[in-house]
Structure formats: C-alpha cells, structure tokens
C-alpha cells in the first residue's frame with residue numbers, strides 16, 4: 001500500500017483480504033466460530049470484542065464467522081453490547097453493520113470447571129451454521145486460576161470434527177516463573193498440538209516491531225554494521241506515564257519484570273539480535289529467536305536497578321498517589337514498578353554489547369522504542385564534536401524510524417552538527433491507518449500464521465533468563481528504589497546504563513519534525 005495512492009477504505013480492505021485469503025476466497029467460505037471464554041471480563045470488553053468488531057466492519061474476517069461468548073455471569077448479547085460499545089469506536093454510519101455484527105453473536109453462561117456447561121457450549125456450537133465442520137477459535141480471556149479447567153474442558157467437549165480446525169489463543173501470564181510456566185506448557189501440550197496454540201504477546205502485533213525484520217533483512221545498509229564491531233549499546237525502552245490505578249491487584253503479584261520485561265522487551269530484543277532466518281516461515285523465524293535466547297545468561301541482580309514510584313505532592317490527583325497508596329496493592333509491597341536490566345548475548349555477533357532493557361510505570365512520558373547506539377567515529381578530525389550515530393525505531397506513540405547523524409552545519413560554517421535522517425509515519429504514510437496489534441494478531445490466527453506468536457521453547461528460555469533474578473528479588477526482599485511519579489525513574493538506572501557504555505550527551509532531542 002503506497003501513500004501516493006489514495007485508495008478508498010473498501011479498496012484498501014479488498015486488497016488486504018486478497019493478500020490474507022488469496023484470490024480464491026471461496027476456499028475460506030467454510031464457517032468459523034470465534035469463542036470468547038471470559039466474555040464478561042475486562043480483556044474481552046475492552047479489547048477482544050472491539051477488535052472483532054473492527055475486523056468485521058472492515059470485511060477482513062472470513063464470511064460466515066460467528067461469535068460466541070462464554071462466562072460465568074448470566075448475561076445477554078445486549079448486555080455484552082452495551083458493556084463493549086464504549087470501546088468500539090462506533091460512528092453514525094456503522095448502525096446497520098453493527099446490528100449485523102451483533103446478530104452473529106450469541107452468549108452462554110456456565111461454570112469453567114463443569115463438564116455439563118461445556119457440553120452445552122458444544123451443543124450450541126453444533127447448532128450454528130457449519131455445525132461440526134466449522135473451524136473453531138477459542139480465545140482464553142481468563143485469569144490463570146481457571147486455565148487448566150477451561151483448556152481441559154475445551155479439549156474434552158468442544159473440539160470441532162476432523163473437517164474443521166481448532167485453534168486456542170492464550171494470553172499472558174504464562175506462569176510466574178520457569179517451573180509454573182513449564183507446568184502450564186506441559187498441560188497445554190498434553191491437550192493440544194503446538195500448531196493449535198497461539199500465545200499472544202501483543203507487542204509482536206505492533207507495526208514497528210514487525211518492521212524490525214524488514215528493516216534489517218530487506219536493506220543492504222544495516223546488515224554489515226549490525227554487530228559488536230559497530231554497535232556500542234542497544235537500549236530497549238518501555239515507559240508509561242500512568243501508575244497501576246485499578247489493576248494494582250494483578251500487577252502487585254507480578255511486577256514490571258513479569259508484566260513487560262520478560263515478554264514484550266525480550267521479544268523485541270530477539271528481533272533486534274537474531275540472525276537472518278532461512279525464510280519468513282514462522283518456524284524459521286522462531287528458531288532464530290530461540291537461538292538468541294539460548295545465548296543469554298540469567299540476569300544477575302548486580303546488572304539490575306529496581307524502582308517503585310512514590311506520589312508527587314506537587315502533581316495532579318493521580319500522581320499524588322504512590323504505588324503503595326493504591327488500595328488494591330498490598331501494604332508495604334516491594335513489587336517493582338520500574339526496572340532496568342543489562343543483558344548480554346554471548347555469541348559471535350554480539351559478545352560484549354550491552355542490551356539494556358528499561359521499563360516502568362508512572363514515568364515522565366509514554367514511549368516504546370528500540371535504540372542502537374553506534375561506536376565513536378575512529379580517527380576523529382573534528383575536535384571531538386561528533387556525537388555517536390543512533391538508529392531509533394520508535395514503536396509508539398508516533399511511529400518513526402530515524403537516524404541520529406552528523407551533518408555539516410548549513411551555511412558558511414564547516415563544523416559538524418547533529419541532525420537526523422527521518423522517516424516519520426504520520427507524514428510519509430498519511431493515508432495509511434495502522435491496525436491495532438490485536439487486529440493483526442487475531443487475523444493471523446484466522447490465517448493460521450504463527451510467526452508473531454510465542455513458541456513454547458521461546459517461552460521456556462525467556463523464563464530461564466529471568467527466574468533466578470525474580471526468585472532472588474522475592475526471597476531477599478530487595479527494596480526497590482523510590483522514584484517520583486512523573487519522573488525519569490531512579491537516577492541509579494541512568495548510572496547503570498552509563499556504566500555499561502551508553503553515551504548520553506543531552507544535546508539532541510527528537511522533535512516530531514513534520515508536525516503540521
């Protein structure tokens with residue numbers, strides 16, 4: 001899709017549909033049923049139903065897709081509709097389409113640990129068009145406590161016949177350490193084959209995260225410098241400007257390392273560090289990611305700074321409250337809301353290059369980015385005026401790729417000056433609406449493409465890297481460093497990043513260059 005071709009919305013989606021399902025869409029004309037387990041919960045309401053609606057509205061789902069909600073509460077489709085609608089971005093033009101969408105919906109209540117409930121669910125699925133031959137997608141939008149029961153009941157009562165396929169979509173947390181995750185994996189792999197399991201890490205559905213492979217392997221210029229001879233340091237950042245308001249209960253049990261670092265940031269690290277896969281087939285890509293993970297030793301506590309936010313007395317209502325003031329958080333909790341960790345990939349390409357993973361809540365801005373800082377220019381002739389080059393892939397907000405570089409100061413001067421080569425999506429791709437991560441990932445499940453989903457061996461390696469640290473934090477009761485709500489995080493974290501070789505001069509600030 002090129003920005004220079006202003007296609008209409010239906011043309012854009014028509015093209016996309018062809019790409020997804022091929023010219024001969026009749027192959028996909030058999031029916032599909034999308035079953036949302038946990039249909040009354042937060043995730044279903046705020047993410048899954050809205051995503052299904054957008055895909056439906058844009059004509060991206062295979063024809064004849066039905067949606068079935070299942071949860072404990074006694075609800076109707078009308079109830080689901082009114083609870084989801086605030087998140088569905090419905091416009092005045094959507095009226096008829098929205099009604100059609102909800103006509104394709106049904107809802108059943110039942111218990112997660114009850115065979116009869118799942119028999120009833122299956123009878124209902126059989127009563128829908130396509131009956132036993134329909135392809136079934138089960139989305140487990142559920143708390144971990146009911147995973148085992150639900151997955152067993154799906155397997156025992158609700159699988160489609162041999163003519164229809166079954167796919168199971170699962171959300172983190174996939175356990176809380178290596179052992180619990182292995183237990184869950186063993187349970188799931190007893191019930192389902194790996195190609196039926198779609199473990200979501202929604203960062204893998206983001207435009208710029210997916211772009212890393214194209215950027216690296218679709219260009220000549222980056223390949224030769226993408227290594228320890230040229231890269232001084234890699235920094236992967238996730239920052240949020242708000243605290244845990246409202247979900248302290250879940251978060252307090254997990255902390256920022258399990259919530260963001262062990263999954264979202266580590267997945268990005270893999271895409272930055274991996275070698276070129278043999279092809280873009282899902283298993284070739286995931287093989288390379290696993291190879292990277294295998295080269296990373298467990299993170300040492302000495303390579304980590306943990307933080308927890310405290311209220312800012314000068315801030316607004318929300319930021320006046322520290323993490324421990326959240327009523328859903330345990331009294332005196334030591335759970336980190338911020339972490340910076342340095343990892344090393346011990347292989348020929350990366351030996352000695354620090355990969356800094358930084359993430360935190362209640363910080364000064366919302367930002368997720370990948371930053372490669374290159375080594376100094378050798379044999380400087382400009383009196384130490386040249387700053388290091390950096391390649392920045394800005395994941396969100398305001399997707400962009402830019403290279404920090406030196407140029408001659410324009411005019412009568414002959415001195416170097418910092419500037420950027422800039423690809424800002426908002427200006428270069430004005431007519432392109434980037435889909436939400438969940439839209440892409442759910443479409444991938446329909447299409448059977450597992451490239452952007454986490455394979456069980458990736459998951460195991462990810463937990464291997466972080467489990468000793470997580471246990472040590474909990475067993476030793478490591479105190480996180482307090483930082484003020486709305487700040488950059490603990491200064492100790494900046495010192496750690498500096499100590500491993502990242503140079504921050506503070507002379508350059510990326511300003512969205514094409515703001516109208």
Ligand code: BG6
Pocket residue numbers: 202240259260
């Ligand atoms: C989730 C975390 O996986 O990602 C949340 O559990 C976090 O704590 C969220 O807020 C961030 O996602 P996004 O897409 O808003 O950056």
